[in-house]
Amino acid sequence: MLLAHIRNSDFAEQSVQTHLEDVSLIARQYGNSVDLGAHAELAGFLHDMGKFTQHFTTYLKNAVFKQEVTGKKIDHSTAGAKYLYDNYYDTNTLQNYVVETIGMAILSHHSGLQNFVQLDFKPSDYLRRVTNEELPHYDEVVQNFESIKGNVEKVKALIEEATNEFREFMGKIKPLAKPIVYLNLMQKLVFSCLVDADRTNTRCFEENEEYNNNVSKSETVFKNGYNELMAQVTEWEQQQVTPINQLRNELSGKCDQFAGKSSAIYTLTIPTGGGKTFASLRYALKHAQSHHKSRIIYVVPYTTILEQNAEAVRNIIKQPEAVLEHHANVIDDDNLDDEMDYYRINNHKQLQLGRDNWDYPIIFTTMVQFLDAFFQKGTRKSRRLHNLTNSVIVFDEVQSVPYQHTELFNTAVNFLHTAGNSSIVLCTATQPAVDKMDLPVVLDDNTEMVPNLNETVExxxxxxxxxxxxxxxxxxxxxxxxxxxxxxxxxxxxxxxxxxxxxxxxxxxxxxxxxxxxxxxxxxxxxxxxxxxxxxxxxxxxxxxxxxxxxxxxxxxxxxxxxxxxxxxxxxxxxxxxxxxxxxxxxxxxxxxxxxxxxxxxxxxxxxxxxxxxxxxxxxxxxxxxxxxxxxxxxxxxxxxxxxxxxxxxILKTPKGLDYELLELLDGSFSSKKQPQTKSTGMFKTIERYFEAISSPTTGVLVPFGEGKDIIARLNENIKDPVLFNRLMKQVQQYSVNLYDHELHTLSSENLITPLFNGTIYCLNDKAYNKQYGVTLEGKAALDNYTF
CATH class of the missing domain: 3.40.50.300 (P-loop containing nucleotide triphosphate hydrolases)
Structure with missing residues (x-):
């Protein structure tokens, strides 16, 4: 039997065929909600096709049983993409787009997305790999894959279905300005479905558990949460309330009425103190039930908003475990470029990476994390992208989008609604003219939830x-x-x-x-x-x-x-x-x-x-x-x-070191300078290389405040229980601070920062954290006898 994985705990074996079939089923579920199920399923079915060799199985056994991960890396990510290109790339333009979309997802699923077009117009990453005539063991891979009954027929059927999906998708985005932008985002969405399905199946196998789709759980959360919220509304209405609370109730009632409307991009302009969180939640819970959305996602500019609003929502819906706060990545990005890298890293990091996909009914995250899911490098952040589809997404304080990224943000919003089947709420007291920008958010008429704005403000x-x-x-x-x-x-x-x-x-x-x-x-x-x-x-x-x-x-x-x-x-x-x-x-x-x-x-x-x-x-x-x-x-x-x-x-929108705006690389205007060799023109790798959600990136660092001290102590132990580890990693969010590179360098030079888990997590010592200011670079802090 040719193998895909060997479980660390009991050395159980997962065959390549089983892994491909399991991943393709999960990916299909992810893609179905946005009518890209065949794309996602085919990507899952072929992604690890390159493991169909005796050489890889031997390599894997040596890694697990002998801890030998040596010698030349095995490229198992190219074979599936090359197989599609060799057998299905022809004169059919739509089918060629499908082959490129799925092939790019496959050959990128460990390294991160590659380019269809290079800055220097040399042969692209994609084309070089799918036309490689000397790919090691490729003939053996094809022979072993095609020898399994039904595999060839399944690929052919999925290609035909995916071509029809692609035709429908192009119809959806045709009315939008710069449709190539949305084609590129769709290709990244397929990639997201594949990466998450692959990581999820790998984690389930490693933990010896069945895959569980949380959609039914979300439906229960939304129903029960709305009932709890309305009970609170009834209580407020029966009590003697102040005029300002009456105004807040009236505004939340308007949002309730909008919840029955079809999915759209809405604006919610409520003056400060008007109860935006409560009003938007009332809309979101009811709309998610009525329109069968998979999750509710709040995107906020600052972590303080995230913390308080998440706590407020927990108190309202009375289901604390249904709400995820995602502040930052405390564990370094994975960027795995080879299967054996998975076996090199700490087992607990494997488990954490396997769960880091925003699969919760209600999520609070930051604008940085939202933009990173679309445009940042690597696989870890990209895998969350598909969970932004078929959702209710509330952008709190939407005016806080970094100016240099407004057009990228607008395209992401348009994509999530038009192609991703999500309902969007742009929520703020000071609504920017998002529909009047160079590349605007597409708003229908009468999408403002609050009527008579002047009277409401007064x-x-x-x-x-x-x-x-x-x-x-x-x-x-x-x-x-x-x-x-x-x-x-x-x-x-x-x-x-x-x-x-x-x-x-x-x-x-x-x-x-x-x-x-x-x-x-x-x-x-x-x-x-x-x-x-x-x-x-x-x-x-x-x-x-x-x-x-x-x-x-x-x-x-x-x-x-x-x-x-x-x-x-x-x-x-x-x-x-x-x-x-x-x-x-x-x-x-x-x-x-x-x-x-x-x-x-x-x-x-x-x-x-x-x-x-x-x-x-x-x-x-x-x-x-x-x-x-x-x-x-x-x-x-x-x-x-x-x-x-x-x-x-x-304010320059051109990133440092690049002569073009990122939108030019996304909308096809750069590639039009020379006829590309592929139908697709995405420059994902280049965009991700130069994209920074904020001009000075930060790293999450664990600090010795309160329970943070205990968490640091526990993470210094050899934790074998994955449930305990993942609980600790969730708690880490509350005890971490985002630091700039120069701050990390200063702390490191003063020996005030310590790496854990082979350098995947960093923590500060007591001298670097002060009870008045938090992180201090001077190293003179002390938290003994901490009092207010």
Missing amino acids: AFRRVSFHNKVEREGWDTEQIGDFVKQLIQKLDSVLIILNTKTAAKKLYECLAEQKDAYVVHLSTSMCPAHRKEKLTAIKRKLGDEKVICISTQLIEAGVDISFASVIRSLAGLDSIAQAAGRCNRNKEVEIGDVYLIRAKDERLSKLPEIRIGGEVTENYILSDSQYADHLLSPETIKTYFTHFHEQAKRE
């Missing part, structure tokens, strides 16, 4: 803005003096600054304030630390004076209310979010929001914040028709018009 008015922006700006001492004046007459003040350095400096200036609880918040703290700080703040608000100094992490999604807010000059969208933390529940008639310029901020490396502040100052605050109505839809529209005009002039 009904939610709870603050008055005071412009104290001066040309020279205020230094730390001047801001501190102003805070001290305010706290003498108020119970609480929130100060939001644009940089961590400025926030830390102001905290140090105010930390010794005797008559108030002074607290600092930043992304240098792990989620559990921030949550503990926020809990302490909420507990003290109303009982004692509170001064909170924070970066913009507190602006969106954090349900907290201060008597007054001071906001350093920024974009109008950020100012609106800051205002949402003032007088949130209308504790008084009108709260005060002060706009200042912080002199100590350095914004040269934060162009969007800088441009946003300049546009706010030059076009909004300087014009009384807007300055007196900062949160009106007309003012916000004017702000975004000027912001995009200035950003277009000043």
Whole structure:
């Protein structure tokens, strides 16, 4: 028997044929929801065809039984793609697209997607491999594969079915601008189905368990969750509620009505404090039931929003295990390029990689993770892409999409709705004109969930803005003096600054304030630390004076209310979010929001914040028709018009080291410079090489805060229980911080960071984590006797 895998625990064997059949069935389920079932099934059926050799079986046994993974690597990923090309590439254009789509998925399923077109127009990765006349053992592979009854007939039938699927797909995307973009995304979607099916089947075999599709579980979660939510609504309606809570209930009711409508891309424009999370969840739970969606996904800009909103949803639906928080990748990306790499890595990493696919009913993740699923390199992030289809996706604070990626984001949204059968909600208090951009989100008429926006904004008015922006700006001492004046007459003040350095400096200036609880918040703290700080703040608000100094992490999604807010000059969208933390529940008639310029901020490396502040100052605050109505839809529209005009002039969309925008590599305009040798023009490998969701990538690092210390200790042990390991890896999300490369380098040079699991996880020691600031590069922190 020719083998695909040998189980580590008991040395059970999985044949190549069994693995191919099992993977193809799982992939078929993934692809069916978007009418690409035959594409996905055929990719699964041929992906490991190259293992049909005695040489590979011997190689595998040596790796498992003798721990010998030596000699020349065996290419088992090319044979299936070459087999399709040799037998089915002909004059039929549609069929050739199918052969290329499935072949690319197969030959890329360990290394990550390759190119159909190269930057230098030399023969592409795809073409070189499928036309390789000297592929080792290829004749043996074909003979062994075709000798199994039914294999040849199955491939032929699936090719015909997939060709019909492709024809239907092209009909769906034909009305969209730049349809080649969506063809390329479809090819990545097929790749995602294959990679996830392969990893899932491998994990199931290794753990000796049956594959379980969670769709039925999701249906139960949505039904029970909606019932719990409506019970809460009924309770609120029966109680004596405040006018602002009545407004929130009315808005959530509008979202409930929209849930019965067909799948579409909707906008949900609710003023800050209007209950966006509750209203959008009401829509999502009901719509997911009515239209048989597989999952609900919230995409947020900041981890703080993720943490709080996920907790709020758990409390509403009363099913905590149904909600996944996915902040960042704490375990390094896999990028396996050979089957034997799987046997080289730690077994626990194998199990974690096998589960890392967003297969949960309700998921909270970040915009970075969303964009990475479409455009980042490797296989680990790409495998999640198919789980974004047939879903309800809520983009919270959609105005926070990085400017240089707005067109890529828009294409991803259009694709998920048009080809991916997903319902999209673009949710914010300050709605950008996504349908007016160069490559717009395609919105139908009447897709705004909230009618009469002007009246709604006025009904939610709870603050008055005071412009104290001066040309020279205020230094730390001047801001501190102003805070001290305010706290003498108020119970609480929130100060939001644009940089961590400025926030830390102001905290140090105010930390010794005797008559108030002074607290600092930043992304240098792990989620559990921030949550503990926020809990302490909420507990003290109303009982004692509170001064909170924070970066913009507190602006969106954090349900907290201060008597007054001071906001350093920024974009109008950020100012609106800051205002949402003032007088949130209308504790008084009108709260005060002060706009200042912080002199100590350095914004040269934060162009969007800088441009946003300049546009706010030059076009909004300087014009009384807007300055007196900062949160009106007309003012916000004017702000975004000027912001995009200035950003277009000043923010490059061309990645460093590349002479083209990524969209040019995606939409076929680059490949049109020379006639490509394939029908497909995707440049996946090049795009993934240059794509960065944020300009400075980060790495998740485990920190010694609270239970994080225990998790670090446990991960230093030889854990053999996969259930325990995966539980620990889920907990890691709450005790990790994302660090820039230069921060990692500094910590490493001071011996303040330690690798675990052969360098796949990193953790900080106690000296690098401070109870006030979180991660500190000086190495002088101590968490002993941690108290608030």
